[in-house]
Amino acid sequence: MSQTQQGTPMLELLKLPLSVLPALPRIVRDLPAYLNFLSGTVNGTGYDDRKYLLEKVLVLISQAEEDSTFSHILEMLFIRILYRDLPHPAIGYLGIPKGVPLPVPTEVLNNPIPYTFRAADGSNNNVHMPTLGMAGLPYVRNVTTSNTFLHHGTYPSAETVFDELLKRDGFVEHPGGLSSFFFSFANIVIHDLWNTNHSDWMKNDASSYIDLSPLYGSTEADVNSVRRHDGTGRLWEDVFADRRLLFMTPSTCALLVLFCRNHNYVATRIYTENENGTYADPATLDEEKRAVQDAELFHRARLVNSIFFAQIVLGDYVGSIIGLTRDGLSWRLDLPKSIRDLSHAWTGRGEGNVISVEFNLMYRWHPAISMEDTTWMEHFFNGLFHGKPSQELTIEDYKQAVRELTLATPRDVRERTFHHLKRGPDGRFADEDLAQLLFDATESPAAAFKARGTPEALRIIEVMGITQARKWRVCTLNEFRAYFGLRKYNDFDEWNPDPKIHTTAKRLYGHIDNLELYVGLQAEEAKPAMPGAGLCPGYTISRAILADAVALTRGDRFLTVDFTPANLTSWGYQDCQYEKDDGSMGGIIGRMLGRTLPGYYPADSAYKHFPFMVPKTMKGYMRKQPNGNVDKYSWERPKGPLHEMKKAAMSLSAVKAKASAQVKMNGNENGTSGQYGKLGL
Ligand code: HEM
Numbered sequence: 001m002s003q004t005q006q007g008t009p010m011l012e013l014l015k016l017p018l019s020v021l022p023a024l025p026r027i028v029r030d031l032p033a034y035l036n037f038l039s040g041t042v043n044g045t046g047y048d049d050r051k052y053l054l055e056k057v058l059v060l061i062s063q064a065e066e067d068s069t070f071s072h073i074l075e076m077l078f079i080r081i082l083y084r085d086l087p088h089p090a091i092g093y094l095g096i097p098k099g100v101p102l103p104v105p106t107e108v109l110n111n112p113i114p115y116t117f118r119a120a121d122g123s124n125n126n127v128h129m130p131t132l133g134m135a136g137l138p139y140v141r142n143v144t145t146s147n148t149f150l151h152h153g154t155y156p157s158a159e160t161v162f163d164e165l166l167k168r169d170g171f172v173e174h175p176g177g178l179s180s181f182f183f184s185f186a187n188i189v190i191h192d193l194w195n196t197n198h199s200d201w202m203k204n205d206a207s208s209y210i211d212l213s214p215l216y217g218s219t220e221a222d223v224n225s226v227r228r229h230d231g232t233g234r235l236w237e238d239v240f241a242d243r244r245l246l247f248m249t250p251s252t253c254a255l256l257v258l259f260c261r262n263h264n265y266v267a268t269r270i271y272t273e274n275e276n277g278t279y280a281d282p283a284t285l286d287e288e289k290r291a292v293q294d295a296e297l298f299h300r301a302r303l304v305n306s307i308f309f310a311q312i313v314l315g316d317y318v319g320s321i322i323g324l325t326r327d328g329l330s331w332r333l334d335l336p337k338s339i340r341d342l343s344h345a346w347t348g349r350g351e352g353n354v355i356s357v358e359f360n361l362m363y364r365w366h367p368a369i370s371m372e373d374t375t376w377m378e379h380f381f382n383g384l385f386h387g388k389p390s391q392e393l394t395i396e397d398y399k400q401a402v403r404e405l406t407l408a409t410p411r412d413v414r415e416r417t418f419h420h421l422k423r424g425p426d427g428r429f430a431d432e433d434l435a436q437l438l439f440d441a442t443e444s445p446a447a448a449f450k451a452r453g454t455p456e457a458l459r460i461i462e463v464m465g466i467t468q469a470r471k472w473r474v475c476t477l478n479e480f481r482a483y484f485g486l487r488k489y490n491d492f493d494e495w496n497p498d499p500k501i502h503t504t505a506k507r508l509y510g511h512i513d514n515l516e517l518y519v520g521l522q523a524e525e526a527k528p529a530m531p532g533a534g535l536c537p538g539y540t541i542s543r544a545i546l547a548d549a550v551a552l553t554r555g556d557r558f559l560t561v562d563f564t565p566a567n568l569t570s571w572g573y574q575d576c577q578y579e580k581d582d583g584s585m586g587g588i589i590g591r592m593l594g595r596t597l598p599g600y601y602p603a604d605s606a607y608k609h610f611p612f613m614v615p616k617t618m619k620g621y622m623r624k625q626p627n628g629n630v631d632k633y634s635w636e637r638p639k640g641p642l643h644e645m646k647k648a649a650m651s652l653s654a655v656k657a658k659a660s661a662q663v664k665m666n667g668n669e670n671g672t673s674g675q676y677g678k679l680g681l
């Protein structure tokens with residue numbers, strides 16, 4: 001290289017400090033404004049515009065030597081920051097932009113008040129890509145595979161894999177104190193996200209958003225089957241649209257019924273609050289106006305109810321998954337939060353989400369099914385499969401059983417029932433029946449995640465899962481780990497140190513690089529309970545699940561940019577907020593339990609505040625916490641409103657206190673708030 005060629009870049013480099021020199025005194029003088037900008041950005045508090053940073057930078061640019069390196073850099077940074085002020089493209093719109101090819105109900109289009117609403121099939125979450133995450137489209141694949149073992153058809157049969165690596169060899173209690181109630185809730189979450197089409201396994205008939213589709217359904221016809229259409233925006237009493245839930249444990253159905261009640265509670269409150277002064281008694285409206293009012297009340301109530309559901313996911317559910325509830329911490333990761341990174345760019349949110357096949361396989365938490373739920377399932381499946389033993393069932397038997405059950409299920413959602421519960425003349429199930437199912441589920445410990453942990457009754461379901469995964473051509477466990485930046489396993493004993501498991505796996509798969517994803521995830525060594533770990537699944541699941549949790553919540557427009565009082569109404573917006581000091585350690589589900597089963601969940605009950613934790617185990621954890629308020633909670637099974645009334649009748653002051661608590665539980669936002677103040681928590 002010649003001397004001149006070497007000298008040119010050196011000279012260029014020198015130009016920058018030289019061109020900055022004249023501006024240095026000004027920069028030093030303005031330093032407090034720059035520091036304020038930096039600290040305000042890092043802390044997320046925003047910078048103080050009274051320090052006139054904008055003006056100072058403009059002066060700096062205008063006075064920099066024209067065409068100097070310094071002026072070029074300043075200009076570039078300034079324009080970049082201004083451009084990054086806003087996300088590109090914008091995510092939130094007032095209503096539906098014209099030209100978006102969507103099935104928008106005419107009542108919604110005719111409504112003069114713009115508000116945003118969830119489409120039945122989840123479409124339009126991202127208005128630029130309206131079909132993103134819509135029900136009925138193929139799954140996404142995140143990780144591709146270059147493994148050829150599967151290609152040559154040398155995998156062991158799905159049945160062998162189940163019998164040797166997955167079949168439960170004994171019940172082990174969950175190490176983190178999670179209750180069966182937690183998994184009933186999880187079961188609603190998974191039905192919200194997956195519905196693998198039986199005739200085309202590539203398709204997912206559920207939307208990729210937690211929009212409470214188990215309650216509302218995923219098609220316009222489903223949604224209409226649960227709506228009353230009477231001008232009040234309410235659903236029929238104690239119904240849900242997704243009939244697959246009727247195959248699930250009774251506590252799962254009972255919990256879903258409470259979300260139906262919550263919808264009706266919310267719709268009624270929005271109607272009575274009448275914040276825009278536009279609602280009228282439906283009896284006074286003509287048919288068209290009644291339909292418009294009903295649509296608005298329904299859609300707003302759905303928005304509030306599904307955001308409430310998501311707040312349970314972020315508060316109670318994720319709180320249990322990462323062990324915060326157990327450890328008495330009310331701090332939560334604010335996943336949907338609006339944040340800028342240090343380059344001033346917005347970290348994306350509300351941009352949509354599509355569920356992947358890998359996530360489907362990661363979320364099959366069948367090993368955690370409690371002993372009580374396993375017994376229930378064995379009885380249920382015995383009836384479903386006409387007594388045929390689980391070892392002999394085929395995928396065709398399963399599909400046939402689904403067809404039979406579907407035919408036997410009343411078309412009218414109001415006639416459906418579960419666990420032989422009876423509906424009253426008003427169409428509602430008895431509060432007592434629902435409450436007892438939920439109390440049982442809270443008391444019943446879930447099982448630990450482990451290899452050889454899946455109840456045998458689920459054999460054919462697992463065989464179908466393994467077969468689907470092979471048809472989907474998913475990656476191997478090691479490929480999946482590499483995708484997430486996790487160390488690849490070198491041998492089977494690193495994956496699961498239990499010799500019974502890793503020698504079996506080695507015999508079946510030969511090389512660790514051939515270990516298929518589903519089996520690898522399910523039979524991997526489980527994480528122990530420790531600070532930061534509450535769910536305690538296999539190591540890989542526990543890492544990868546967080547990526548999907550963020551994609552789901554942060555990617556959903558309704559949970560982020562459209563989570564506003566304008567859309568939810570001020571009352572609805574407020575109803576979805578946490579109350580950090582209400583005794584629930586950052587949770588919110590107790591509010592719904594209290595209001596939908598009045599009198600069954602006393603204000604101080606551990607069953608109300610921590611239903612995802614087994615009370616006796618939670619009590620033990622709380623005793624060990626330095627500031628544990630163990631005596632402020634009641635830990636025994638709630639006895640129901642009659643008992644509460646008897647207790648209250650014991651003294652006049654007690655009656656007064658109980659009456660105000662009852663008002664809070666039944667009528668207001670909470671059934672929780674304020675009452676904890678009284679208890680000194
Ligand atoms: C006793 C409780 C449970 C029963 C009886 C049960 C039963 C079933 C059945 C029958 C299927 C096959 C669905 C089909 O394709 O037709 C299935 C799939 C599945 N299960 Fe479970 N399950 C239970 C609990 C859970 C729990 C607690 C979770 C996780 C939180 C879970 C996650 C899944 C997932 C992700 C699928 C795949 C769904 C799809 O691809 O559409 N299950 N389960």
Ligand SMILES: [Ca+2]
Nearest residue numbers: 192207209213
């Ligand atoms: Ca959904």
